[in-house]
Amino acid sequence: MILEARDLTKHFRTGGGLFTAKGLIKAVDGVSLTVEAGETFAIVGESGCGKSTLARLLMRLLEPTGGAVTFDGTDVTHAKGRDLAALRRDVQFIFQDPFSSLNPRLSVGRLVGEPLEVHAPGMSRDARRARVAELLEQVGLRPEHADRYPHEFSGGQRQRIGIARALATGPRVIIGDEPVSALDVSVQAQVVNLLADLGRDLGLTLILIAHDLAVIRHMSDRVAVMYLGRIVEQGRTADLFETPRHPYTRALLDAVPDLEDRGGASRARIEGEMPSPSDPPSGCAFHTRCPFARDLCRSAVPPLEDTPNGHATACHFWREITAPPRAGRGRDRSAATTARLELYRKATEGAQIIPVPTSETNTGENP
Ligand SMILES: Nc1ncnc2c1ncn2[C@@H]1O[C@H](COP(=O)(O)OP(=O)(O)OP(=O)(O)O)[C@@H](O)[C@H]1O
């Protein structure tokens, strides 16, 4: 186990201005999870369910309201100074948007070398330059790209620069918050496979936030499904996709992603609006949208219970509702996910990392 969250909460205070009433948003509301060293752990759920907040709590970019975070056996919930700097070195972040997350005024060499200036101040300039060249090659770029600027690269290339930057300090954990959803589908496949290869070759632990179920199925060992700040189901990826136990997971898997859309638009959609995290429903928060809801669901919060096939589910009635595994209908409806998976598999065949030609400049489309 490398990273653990225990009953982690983050509540944001909002409003209280001239036109808005004071409110409390329960963005993360009692999340417990463990991430094992070397695995890829995915977090999935609709927009606003608290995925990014959870990721930021795990790497202490946000101060939790309650609960605890443990990294490699050490409680880092309130780490400061040198301890926090060590955590920053060991746990790195890849952002969704490679366009805005890179400072346009810095050359690629400076961008990738900057974390080394912070975390390895004793490193000579030559050693740093050599390390930057090595990092660029690791992500399928060329050493001479160090002298160029972010605007000269396409979206996929920029995300590679972001990945090289994240790798600079030799982290043990990388958290990717929608790392490919801003990219074109064909480019997504390459970046997804690059991350998977790097994870395997460098023995990294990956925490992956993605809306795209194909990305999750392709890459992750285990998945946690979030709804309104809580984990409602968690288990090994193959089991969870084959026999989802929670009605919300079933609904997510049945929602049809659109292969033609860019990643962001292919988000799974399910019936009804997600309630506001500032006023979550009583009992099981999913009861306002759940086709199986009964009286008990409105009054009692279901605990996250272990199920026989090794996942944990927070539903009072999981035994009854999910008795027959998903019928063929569900599989047919997720044909677009299957097609996307096929694309990733094909991209994995042959060259693992597709190098970028030296002469290539930004076309806005090419990887
Ligand atoms: N700094 C903040 N102040 C107030 N509310 C916040 C803040 N950050 C997040 N929230 C709220 O917390 C909830 C969870 O947000 P979060 O960004 O974690 O969701 P998400 O699952 O990552 O969504 P998305 O898929 O759209 O990225 C949302 O209702 C959001 O508006």
Ligand code: SF4
């Ligand atoms: S506890 Fe009730 S409302 Fe919640 S998911 Fe289960 S059946 Fe649906």
Ligand SMILES: [Mg+2]
């Ligand atoms: Mg987010």
